[in-house]
Amino acid sequence: MTVISVIAGDGIGREVVPEAIETLDALGLGLRYDVLDHVNAQSYLRTGAALSDSDLDRVRASDATLLGAVGDPRVTSPDYARGVLLRLRFELDLYVNHRAVTLLHDRLSPLRDEKRRGIDCVIVRENTEGLYAGIGGALRGSSELETALDVEVNTHAGVSRVIAYAFSIARTGVCLVDKSNAVPHGGRLWQRCWAEQCAQWPGIHATHQYVDTAAMRLVADPTAFDVIVANNSHGDILSDLAAQLGGGLGTAASANLNARTGFGLYEPVHGSAPDIAGTGSANPVGAVLSAALMIEHLGHPQEALAVRSAVARSIADRRCTPDLGGTLTTRQAGAAIRAALD
Numbered sequence: 215m216t217v218i219s220v221i222a223g224d225g226i227g228r229e230v231v232p233e234a235i236e237t238l239d240a241l242g243l244g245l246r247y248d249v250l251d252h253v254n255a256q257s258y259l260r261t262g263a264a265l266s267d268s269d270l271d272r273v274r275a276s277d278a279t280l281l282g283a284v285g286d287p288r289v290t291s292p293d294y295a296r297g298v299l300l301r302l303r304f305e306l307d308l309y310v311n312h313r314a315v316t317l318l319h320d321r322l323s324p325l326r327d328e329k330r331r332g333i334d335c336v337i338v339r340e341n342t343e344g345l346y347a348g349i350g351g352a353l354r355g356s357s358e359l360e361t362a363l364d365v366e367v368n369t370h371a372g373v374s375r376v377i378a379y380a381f382s383i384a385r386t387g388v389c390l391v392d393k394s395n396a397v398p399h400g401g402r403l404w405q406r407c408w409a410e411q412c413a414q415w416p417g418i419h420a421t422h423q424y425v426d427t428a429a430m431r432l433v434a435d436p437t438a439f440d441v442i443v444a445n446n447s448h449g450d451i452l453s454d455l456a457a458q459l460g461g462g463l464g465t466a467a468s469a470n471l472n473a474r475t476g477f478g479l480y481e482p483v484h485g486s487a488p489d490i491a492g493t494g495s496a497n498p499v500g501a502v503l504s505a506a507l508m509i510e511h512l513g514h515p516q517e518a519l520a521v522r523s524a525v526a527r528s529i530a531d532r533r534c535t536p537d538l539g540g541t542l543t544t545r546q547a548g549a550a551i552r553a554a555l556d
């Protein structure tokens with residue numbers, strides 16, 4: 215029996231996750247769910263607890279996690295989001311953030327050049343090191359001398375394993391994106407790990423771009439990319455940019471993976487969107503496609519493909535939410551996807 219731990223979280227996370235689950239249920243895979251309903255900002259404000267040790271044990275006991283979004287304007291401390299998402303990423307050592315972007319329909323592309331619209335790439339973002347490792351400190355004193363440091367962590371093992379993952383999923387090529395010209399110490403380490411991994415994957419076309427150039431080229435011609443591998447912060451930014459080229463933030467799916475244990479936490483790229491939470495206009499596609507990624511990794515590639523095709527059909531028929539040019543609510547858009555399932 216496959217058990218999915220579910221953390222819908224906050225805001226629109228609570229609206230889109232039920233659509234993903236209903237879509238999974240329509241496939242008849244017999245999944246069971248362990249719903250951690252109390253992991254949200256409301257409980258955090260009341261109890262001060264983000265994700266407890268026993269919550270973590272429940273996640274560990276499951277086969278995969280489906281997450282909505284974590285974040286609430288009433289919570290000003292970064293401890294809450296870090297306590298949930300980053301705790302899961304670090305404690306389960308989910309070192310890969312896999313963000314696949316495919317253009318879901320031609321009308322959604324912001325690009326003028328029709329020949330270059332067809333983005334179909336995966337951004338592999340390092341997920342446990344880099345600038346988000348939380349190492350650093352603030353030195354106060356007089357205000358002119360106040361200094362804040364966030365240390366970028368790069369380890370040979372951490373960098374090598376995420377580059378290896380990028381090669382393992384590549385169809386044609388992997389592009390390393392970094393800023394080794396300006397960030398020399400980490401840059402040199404990435405370059406050395408890159409050279410070592412390139413030698414291991416001779417059949418895959420390997421290229422390198424600086425992150426500023428890569429951002430420009432992604433917009434100029436996204437069809438030129440197959441897999442991009444980047445550090446935590448660069449990957450974070452580039453994947454939101456790529457998401458917009460594929461149909462918008464509401465459509466982007468991701469997996470946080472430990473490629474060695476096979477465990478994954480699947481979540482839409484977007485956040486809790488407090489500006490639209492409760493209006494019924496949240497796009498469920500990012501959550502539904504994250505669920506598709508999850509079942510693909512759990513050994514159901516045909517069903518994953520069926521979900522992706524149903525999403526594409528519903529969008530082509532404009533049976534979708536306003537951000538994709540439709541007029542449906544979250545619930546109706548979810549139902550339209552299920553109706554389009556073969």
Ligand code: NAI
Nearest residue numbers: 283284285286463464484485486487488489490496497537
């Ligand atoms: P956001 O992704 O929540 O929203 C950005 C913009 O995109 C908003 O205008 C929102 O309405 C729109 N949007 C996002 N998802 C949408 C969807 N499914 N359908 C239609 N429109 C959508 O990012 P923002 O506003 O920067 O962050 C809001 C909260 O979410 C913050 O507390 C932030 O920390 C948290 N967050 C959590 C993430 C996670 O749980 N992985 C990721 C990003 C942000």
Ligand code: MG
Nearest residue numbers: 450451454483
């Ligand atoms: Mg982000």
